[in-house]
Amino acid sequence: MSVTLARVEPSIAGVGDYIELMKPRVMSLVVFTALVGLVVAPGHVHPVIGFAALLCIAVGAGAAGALNMWYDADIDARMARTAGRPIPRGRVTPGEAAGFGMTLAVFSVVALGLLVNWIAAALLAFTICFYVVIYTIWLKRSTPQNIVIGGAAGALPPIIGWAAATGSIAIEPVVLFLIIFFWTPPHFWALSLYRTEDYIRAGVPMLPVVAGAAETRRQILFYTLLLAPLGATPWFLGYASPLYGMVALAAGAVMIALALRVCAERQGHAASKQMFAFSILYLFLLFAMLLVDRMSGGLGGQLLGHFAV
Amino acid sequence: MKAISGTMDEFTRQTMSEPRLDGGIKLTEQQLRARRARSIAIALALGAFVIVIFAVTIVRLGSAVLTRPM
Incomplete structure (x- = not known):
């Protein structure tokens, strides 16, 4: 041998x-x-x-x-x-x-x-x-x-x-976990819609490859509808300020609007690309707001309360 | 015994980075540069690791770091 x-x-x-x-x-x-x-x-x-x-x-x-x-x-x-x-x-x-x-x-x-x-x-x-x-x-x-x-x-x-x-471990970080968890599918599927050829060539069974673009668009909308209210949960649970809640709801509404556009898109990938780009900003915005909230000791909430009065 | 010592010589010759006279691997200029850069990066990472360990030790133990049973 x-x-x-x-x-x-x-x-x-x-x-x-x-x-x-x-x-x-x-x-x-x-x-x-x-x-x-x-x-x-x-x-x-x-x-x-x-x-x-x-x-x-x-x-x-x-x-x-x-x-x-x-x-x-x-x-x-x-x-x-x-x-x-x-x-x-x-x-x-x-x-x-x-x-x-x-x-x-x-x-x-x-x-x-x-x-x-x-x-x-x-x-x-x-x-x-x-x-x-x-x-x-x-x-x-x-x-x-x-x-x-x-x-x-x-x-x-x-x-x-x-x-x-x-x-x-407590409920608060689990909510943050859920936000990222439900954010991931719309984020990656928006990318995979305009990279489908790549995934076919590589033999990776991404959703658009296996179930088609139409089903992927529906799934993107489904997960975005779950994500939008979930994004505001830290405010509902009381560990983020109303300002955070407002930003999360507004950004969530934009995500839903983009997901609807992705659903309606029949030609080209402009909406998918927009969705992918905005989804990054969405997650960054939510977590940055939590950080600002904590750093300023709920200043956002105090300011909002001041103006409300 | 001689055979073992011969094997050890061969092992030493193969594993040490001394220049080889028998036409073995000679690093190119690019390979040498890459190796030097990697070595410097490892040294910096180890230095940073030592500093982090030192800082955490001081934070965790404070002045108690000097207290030890005699």
């Missing part, structure tokens, strides 16, 4: 390639929503502990991104949107990405546990496992419900942030 050892070329991967593996744009959204979970939690968190928690969550999100790129390298190579990622471009080998992702995953979870608390660390570990194993390895290639269920991974950061601050 002879064993042939493959000759591996020395790596040419630069620092930028490894940063790209961590999906910095997704990471920034994760950090932002986790920050809101951390800030709206009751009590005071020392800034250094808060910073350490966010750093660990950011690295954990980066680890999940790298592991996703490792497993999805074959799909990425066939899609225009992802063909320029480090593995399809030949800058980083799949093995390097897997090693990098695993190292960061273990490091971030253990560091979060030791520096902050083990509830937050367990939630971070669950999030990484859910994103990589349940979403990337299992659901993404097997069901059009991939992003609905897989969206749970992207929705967990506010709960991790809250747990980092309090060491427990």
Whole structure:
């Protein structure tokens, strides 16, 4: 028996390639929503502990991104949107990405546990496992419900942030989780409507590929109708100011209007593109308002009350 | 014994980054630059990690960090 050892070329991967593996744009959204979970939690968190928690969550999100790129390298190579990622471009080998992702995953979870608390660390570990194993390895290639269920991974950061601050879980961060959870399908399906060819080429069973554009448009409207009132729930539950409530309801109304336009669209993808772009602004607006609310000690509500009188 | 020491020499030669005289892998300029950049990034990340651990230790323990049973 002879064993042939493959000759591996020395790596040419630069620092930028490894940063790209961590999906910095997704990471920034994760950090932002986790920050809101951390800030709206009751009590005071020392800034250094808060910073350490966010750093660990950011690295954990980066680890999940790298592991996703490792497993999805074959799909990425066939899609225009992802063909320029480090593995399809030949800058980083799949093995390097897997090693990098695993190292960061273990490091971030253990560091979060030791520096902050083990509830937050367990939630971070669950999030990484859910994103990589349940979403990337299992659901993404097997069901059009991939992003609905897989969206749970992207929705967990506010709960991790809250747990980092309090060491427990409560209804407030669960509502934030639900907002992101119900926001994910309209957001991604709007994108997939004008990237359908890409998904067909890659063999990913996204909803427009499997059920057609008309059904996808209906589903977008259905989830947006659930999302709009849910977005204002923090105000209904009393932990956000009326100003937040007004902004959430107004932004929700715009989302519904855009979803209706997507439903009515028969030619071109202008409405889908608008929906995709506005959905990012919608989520950012809601979480930024929660942050402003908390930072200003409910100033928004006080101002609104002042004008009402 | 000689065979083992020969194997160890081979192992050392393969794993250390000394220049090879027998026509083995020679890094190109681009590979060298990339490796240097990665090494600097790892050093900076480890330095930042040390600072974070130090800061959290001080915050968590405060002046008690100096107190230890004699």
